[in-house]
Amino acid sequence: MYRCKFRWPLGLGTRMKDRIVRPTQVSSEALADLRLVSLLLGIFLLLQIAATAQTKPIRRILILNEAGISHPGINIIDKGIRTGLQSAPYHLELYTEYLDTILFPDAADQQRIRGFLIGKYKNRQPDVIITVGPGPLKFMNQVHQTAFPGIPIVFCLPNEVSPGSPALDSYFAGVENNMKPAETLKAALGLQPDTRHVVVxxxxxxxxxxxVALVRERLKVYENQLDISYLTNFAMPDLLERLRRLPAHTVILYTAIGKDAAGTKFISGSESAPMVAAAANAPIFTLYDIYLNHGEVGGDLSSLDEQGKLAGTMALRILKGERPQDIARARDVTAYMFDWRALKRWGFNEKKLPQGSIVVNRQPTVWAAYKWYITIGVSLIVLQALLIGKLVWQRTALKRSEQYTREVVLRSPIAKVVTRGDRNDLINDKFTDLFGYTIDDVPGVEQWWPLAYPDEQYRREIKAEWESRVEKALELHKSIEPMEAKVCCKNGTIRHIEFHFASLGDASIVSFVDITERQLAQTRLREGEERFRHVANSAPVLIWMAGPDQLCTYVNQQWLKFTGRTEEEETGNGWADGIHTDDLEKALATYTEAFRQRQPFTMEYRLRRYDDEYRWVLDTGAPIINPDGSFSGYIGSAIDVTGEHRRETDRCAGSRTYSNCARAPRRRQPGVGLPGNFTRPDEEGPTSLGV
Structure with a gap:
């Protein structure tokens, strides 16, 4: 890290001191001094930033494309590559180049372009090269040993290496094309069973x-069943005219048209595909997802974005140390995808699509498009009807409302009081049962306060809070938020009460809910939790708890002492940050499967200790099942078993063969996996902390 020292300009401290007393006399000289200090601070910050940026090692990646960025497929693949590289632990320098074989197909032009690229990177060799398209792959295969010796190559969108082409050496890995013309044609025949002609x-x-060569090879299985013709050597105007006059019972399979027979160049995805779709009198099926949305029906489509992601992921694996020859070649991802508008245009039944098909551009139904307007309109009509009905009901029910309210209060299982002004009109039996007071004891509100709250200070606090809430409720014409207080009963006992208030015209109803038992239960629960935490924090093992959502909710002090992290860092998903990367996937799989089945589990993994040393721990978890049978999470404990692992490793090293060691049963020492059984750290035996 850069360190920058500077001194204040000579005399600046004195001058600034003089000027602080009289700020109105700041001179241009003082301002210049301030600017100098600001400049020095800025340089210091820039040096710090530059030093921080250099902490990650630099890796260079050259991306060599078949065509330029005017071709949508190149941009999509490039985006996928960058997505695959996002998790790189390096400072990546990405260099993007283009052979432009479509715009410059002449061999001499390509020779000059390739020579320029070889010279350009002669003294700045990349760590990995990614080729996009068959041209760059062929180029790298020819010059790899001489121009880029020892540099791994990752390819994507290769088409397929034609027969007789030189084999790729061990430095090549990549993503092979997974075009599925036969599957696409099968889907087309399912939609149009009377098909007799196929035009490629x-x-x-x-x-x-x-x-076209790949498609021809893979459609051989249909040659004896269908009339398959290939329109590949036409000028675009002639081709469009032919497409307007195709015979009935025909389907079209579009591959790519980057150049026609007249030499006119096109962008397959954004130029030639829309022209073909507009002119054809038969449904068009295709092979890539980028060709959709111009009127094509669809098919079993290859995803260029997924190809790019796979290539980026392979490149990252190589940067992390894997050898290209150890990475199996991947096949790009395909999916059945169809355009709803094209299906409707050609009258295809959506039910005949292959299972799991994705349908895009689906037009919303009248309900989907206008559901909010319909909902609001119907709601207004219903609301108006309700208002009219309410007015009618109010007229007929007004005379009996008071009697009905009286019966509700008297029969209520909750203590209630009906008041008008400061007078208590009605007190039900439940109120008397709860507090012991009758209507004679508390004929009005003023008699209630000193009886219920004998302590004057507490009475003033509760009365002020209650009157404030009631006033606010009356202003807003709604009930108050529940309020809790301790009430003195007639026999001198204290009950915890939750108050509710509702206004009914000139009357008010106050409800009293006894929550004494709930308060006691909550107190006991808090005490129990505090006792548990005290025991857990005193235990010599690592203890954890997780909720039903698999997120960690608690770790004890021994866990925090072991990892050297805070509780906020370890809870949630944070506990997994300390697991060794080689053990993380298996540990999470075991953990997740146990949660799914709600079964106890035991697993071993390496956990990073506070001193950054990874220690083997034995982690045991068990589900927490409530008395009502509901699942509320897991509780578990972990102990350090690094010593046992080392002894087993030494034992294996002494075996004659690896297979003998692999077959030898592991003998866990007595007490391993049981809390409280430890050895001294210098004995490297099982321990709960490893410290």
Whole structure:
């Protein structure tokens, strides 16, 4: 880290001191001194930032593309690559280059472009090269040993290496095309069973021809069943005219048209595909998701974004130390995807789509489009009807409302009092049972206060709070928020009461809910929790608890002492941060599966101690089942078993063969896995803390 020292300009301290007393006399000289200090501070901060940025090691990645950014597929793949590299623990320098084989197909032009690239990176070799398209892959295969020796290559969108092409050496890994024309045609036949003719469209560019060759190979299984023709050598106007006059019972399979027979260049996804879709008199099926949304029906589509993600992930694995030859080649992801608008245009039954198909661009129904307008309109009509009904009901029910209210209060299982002004009109039997007071004892509100709250100070506090809440409730024409207080009964006992207030015209109803038992239960619960935490924090083992959502809610002091982290850092998902990366996936899988089945579990993993040493721990968890049978989470404990692991490793090292060691049963020392059984740290035996 850079360290920057500076001195105040000579005399600045004195001058500033003089000027602080009289700020109105600040001179231009003092302002210049301040600017100098600010400049020095800025330089210091920049040096600190630069030093921090250099803490991550630098890795260079060269991305070599078949075509330029005007082709949507290149941008999609590039985005996927960058997504796959997001978790890199390095400062990545990404260099993007383009062969532009579509715009510059001439061999001499390509030779100059490739020569320029070789010279450009001669003295700045990348750590990994990612090729996008068959052209860059072929280029790297030719010059890899001479121009980029020893540099791993990750390829994607390769089409397929044609017969006779040189084999790729061990430095190549990547994502192979997974185009599925046969599956797409099968889906098309399911939608249009009377199909007799299949027309495959393609262009004359190298990439186009390779795509058509792959399709031709994979459609051989249908050659004896259907009339399959390939329109690949036409100028665009002629091709569009042919598409307008195709015979009935035809489907079209679009591959790619980057260049037509007249030499006119196109962007397959955004130029040629829309023209073809607009002209064709038969449904068009395709092979890539980027060709959708122009009128194409769809198919079993390859995802360029997923290809990019897979390539980026492979490149990151190589940067982390894996060898290319140890990474299996992947196949890009495909999915059945169809355009709802095209399905409707050609009258296809959506029920005949392959199972699990994704339907995009679905037009909303009248209800989906206008549901809020319909809902609001109907609600207004219903509301108006309710208001009219309410007025009618009020007229007929007004005479009996008081009697009804009286009966409700008297029969209520909750203590209630009806008041008008300062007078208590009605007190039910439940009130008398709860407090012992009758209507004769408390004929009015003023008699209630000194009886219920004999302590004058407490009475003033409760009365002020109650009157404030009642006043606010009357202003807002609603009930008060429940209020709690301790009430003295006629026999001298104290009850915890929850008060409720409701206004009914010129009358008010006050409800008294006895929560004494609930308060006692809460007190006992808090005391129990405090005792548990005291015991847990005193225990010589690592103890944890998790809720039903699998998130950690508690770890004891021994756990925090072991990891050297705070409770906020360890709770939630934070506890998993300390697990060794090689053990994390298995540990989380065991943990998650135990939660799913709500069964006890035991697992071993390496946990980072406060001194950054990873220690083997034996973690045991058990579900917490409430008395009512509900599941409320897990509780568990962990102990340090590093010593046992080391003894077992030494034992294995002494075995004749690895297989003998693998077959040898592990003998856990007595007490291992049981809280309270420890050895001294210098004996490297099982311990709960490892400190």
């Amino acid at each position: 469209l393609g262009g004359t560019a190298d990439f186009d021809q390779q795509q």
